[in-house]
Amino acid sequence: MNVADSNRVAAALEDLDYTPTKLPNQADVIVLNTCVVRESAEQKAIGRLTSLKPLKLKNPDLVINLMGCLVGIHGYSELRRLYPYVDVFSQPSDPRPLVDHLQGKDLTTKKHQEISDILDTEFAYKLPSTKENAVVTAFLPIVFGCSHACSYCIIPLRRGKEISRPPDEIISDANTLVASGVKEITLLGQIVDRYGQDQPGYPRLGTLLRKIHQIDGVQRIRFLTSHPNWMTDDILDAVADLPKVMPHFELPNQAGDDVVLRNMRRGYTIDQYIKVIEKIRKRLEDVSIATDIIVGFPGESEAQFNRSVDLLKTVRPDMTHVARYSPRPGTYSARKLIDDVPQEEKMRRFRIIEKLQEQISAEINQKFFGKKVPVFFEGKSKDRWRGRTHTNKLVFVDDKANLLGKIMNVEITWAGPWSMIGVIEPTSG
Numbered sequence: 208m209n210v211a212d213s214n215r216v217a218a219a220l221e222d223l224d225y226t227p228t229k230l231p232n233q234a235d236v237i238v239l240n241t242c243v244v245r246e247s248a249e250q251k252a253i254g255r256l257t258s259l260k261p262l263k264l265k266n267p268d269l270v271i272n273l274m275g276c277l278v279g280i281h282g283y284s285e286l287r288r289l290y291p292y293v294d295v296f297s298q299p300s301d302p303r304p305l306v307d308h309l310q311g312k313d314l315t316t317k318k319h320q321e322i323s324d325i326l327d328t329e330f331a332y333k334l335p336s337t338k339e340n341a342v343v344t345a346f347l348p349i350v351f352g353c354s355h356a357c358s359y360c361i362i363p364l365r366r367g368k369e370i371s372r373p374p375d376e377i378i379s380d381a382n383t384l385v386a387s388g389v390k391e392i393t394l395l396g397q398i399v400d401r402y403g404q405d406q407p408g409y410p411r412l413g414t415l416l417r418k419i420h421q422i423d424g425v426q427r428i429r430f431l432t433s434h435p436n437w438m439t440d441d442i443l444d445a446v447a448d449l450p451k452v453m454p455h456f457e458l459p460n461q462a463g464d465d466v467v468l469r470n471m472r473r474g475y476t477i478d479q480y481i482k483v484i485e486k487i488r489k490r491l492e493d494v495s496i497a498t499d500i501i502v503g504f505p506g507e508s509e510a511q512f513n514r515s516v517d518l519l520k521t522v523r524p525d526m527t528h529v530a531r532y533s534p535r536p537g538t539y540s541a542r543k544l545i546d547d548v549p550q551e552e553k554m555r556r557f558r559i560i561e562k563l564q565e566q567i568s569a570e571i572n573q574k575f576f577g578k579k580v581p582v583f584f585e586g587k588s589k590d591r592w593r594g595r596t597h598t599n600k601l602v603f604v605d606d607k608a609n610l611l612g613k614i615m616n617v618e619i620t621w622a623g624p625w626s627m628i629g630v631i632e633p634t635s636g
């Protein structure tokens with residue numbers, strides 16, 4: 208989401224004739240877009256913000272814009288006091304305060320933080336044209352904010368309530384992205400499956416996927432993040448019917464124990480989660496599923512943690528994004544529950560999940576060895592081409608040809624837990 212928001216701001220700056228620089232000390236404007244979903248992310252953001260102070264002291268004309276979840280939607284007087292060298296504060300996704308500032312508009316008369324400008328149609332979700340390398344993949348937010356309120360999660364507090372974007376704007380942005388060379392679009396929302404449900408008359412995600420599917424030039428469509436309670440037949444039908452929609456689901460689980468899940472306010476039980484996974488796998492044969500697990504949630508006992516381990520052994524996801532719980536200011540869990548699992552114990556649990564997932568991923572990926580799979584190439588990492596299978600597996604290929612944006616058949620010659628290596632099939636292309 209932040210990558211997409213940063214591109215939105217970069218494109219808005221480009222429309223004002225700014226050009227990018229890699230060197231902060233040469234910049235006229237610095238935008239620091241921030242994430243605070245975990246304490247470590249917040250510390251990193253504050254570290255970067257602090258490192259900008261000497262630049263401002265050296266060059267008082269430098270405009271510093273602090274953006275994103277560190278600012279949030281509820282005002283920023285405390286941040287202004289702590290970081291007086293910041294010129295502009297803006298809530299997540301919103302380029303308006305910076306653009307107004309650069310155009311010399313009087314901000315003191317506007318209560319920016321009370322007026323959400325994230326839907327401002329002046330600012331498309333497009334890529335800046337001055338980007339250094341050709342870009343063939345892009346993120347496109349379709350739902351802002353979140354109204355679910357998991358007990359540990361700061362996102363609803365900082366990004367506000369769920370707002371689906373109008374479908375015609377999404378289609379327009381998708382067309383703009385395609386016109387700039389993008390071939391794979393990933394639709395984003397905290398609960399992307401809920402698209403349209405907050406706005407009367409809007410289509411649902413399945414219908415939106417069908418509309419985007421019709422755009423010439425779009426080769427692949429992905430969407431994330433899903434929530435077990437909102438995985439409808441309409442979505443599964445769209446994935447099954449539409450060849451450009453990739454059969455990959457990001458379906459966070461968060462914990463393997465029903466009491467922990469209830470304390471997290473996730474809104475489902477383990478049984479229900481497993482049933483959703485079974486339903487997806489029954490409907491779509493060749494499908495991959497990634498999940499999220501939080502370890503060390505307040506009160507999580509050894510036995511409860513072991514149920515997360517058991518769940519992963521049962522579900523065998525293709526990938527697990529594992530996080531150590533950290534209390535986030537203002538959330539229910541930070542206010543009401545004691546963060547009683549020691550850091551070392553969180554780390555131990557983290558490593559157990561990581562190791563288990565490594566083993567599961569290695570076993571799943573081993574089945575690709577010797578197989579030929581279509582791979583979409585999205586760029587280069589060092590000297591090798593980097594691409595993804597339908598099911599989001601990372602594949603590296605050494606090849607002299609320009610593969611960027613191409614879908615090629617690749618024979619897998621090595622398969623590890625986190626990536627695979629292959630060679631282009633000679634007749635492919």
Ligand code: SAM
Pocket residue numbers: 244245359360361362396397398432433434459461499500501530531532533534535
């Ligand atoms: N919207 C998605 C969902 O419903 O789960 C994911 C959103 S969040 C950006 C990404 C992940 O961060 C979550 O799935 C969760 O595992 C993790 N996370 C969120 N709050 C956390 C916290 N307080 N401590 C540790 N991990 C957290």
